[in-house]
Amino acid sequence: MTKSIILEPKGPYDLALSLRAIAGFGTETREEPDLYRAAVRVGGKPCLMQVREASRKPLRLEATFQPAQPPAKMRETAEWIMHTDLDLRRFYRLVRERPVVGPIAKSLYGLKAMRTASLFVMAVTAITEQQISLAAAYSIRQRMIERYGEPVDGLWAFPSPEALAALSIKDLKDCGLSGRKAEYIIGLSQRIVEGSLELDEMKSMSDEDARNFCMAIRGLGPWAADYLLIRGLGRADVVPAEDLGLQKLIGFYMGNGERMTTPQVREAMMPLAPYRGLAAFYLMVDYRLNHR
């Protein structure tokens, strides 16, 4: 069985830039200058996915899976993660004449955000990141991953819903989570395992419906819903306006430098519809690369 497939992304896509932009973000991924490596699950089984540029003009990406998976599964997984269906040209046309975002979009030409392999990963990640600093959340999550995930060639496949559903509150508290968050994560995992919740249903929903779907899940509020929509689903128009980091970011680029309120963020991003979330991502990357 062949273990590689070729992807043909729509429009511009600078893989090296996109890797640089997210360097140091996650644990299930590792970034080298020209190679994206991620521990993903295909059909529940952990495997290593590696993506590199196969050709320019026309741009083609090669995705390799170890162990090899059915071609249709490899394609579906890689296209989802790499966001090949997103055509940046329409976004660039929209922001070309706009102050701040226009020049930044031009300087980051070809930048895309990778998605997480599964919405479950993103949902659990969002729960861990509630209220406490990203650094604290990272170390808590890392303990959880190394205890209950699976090693994949130097990376860690995120714990499966089955693995987390079987844990006790104490198991997760011992990783550093609050009792409340432990309940959220175990409850979410159990619903997925027993089949009463299918997060992938959101893939075919409107932004609004998907947001409501999220918020109906115990442990996911408005912030987590928006966070999951933009980062997990890759919805280009979604802005987590409740997000502390984003409030500071938008205040820096489009305000007086002070942190904005939630309504202020919403208002400031309004002209960038239907690419508000993508625009915010470009600002975040510009900040990470040029102002830190």
Place this chain on the structure above:
DNA sequence: TACCAGGTAAAAA
């Protein structure tokens, strides 16, 4: 040492 950090659900008023 405090205090804040990319929130949320449940209790109390």
Place this chain on the structure above:
DNA sequence: TTTTTACATGGT
């Protein structure tokens, strides 16, 4: 119905 509270670790 609206307001207040408890919560975990890491950085400064």
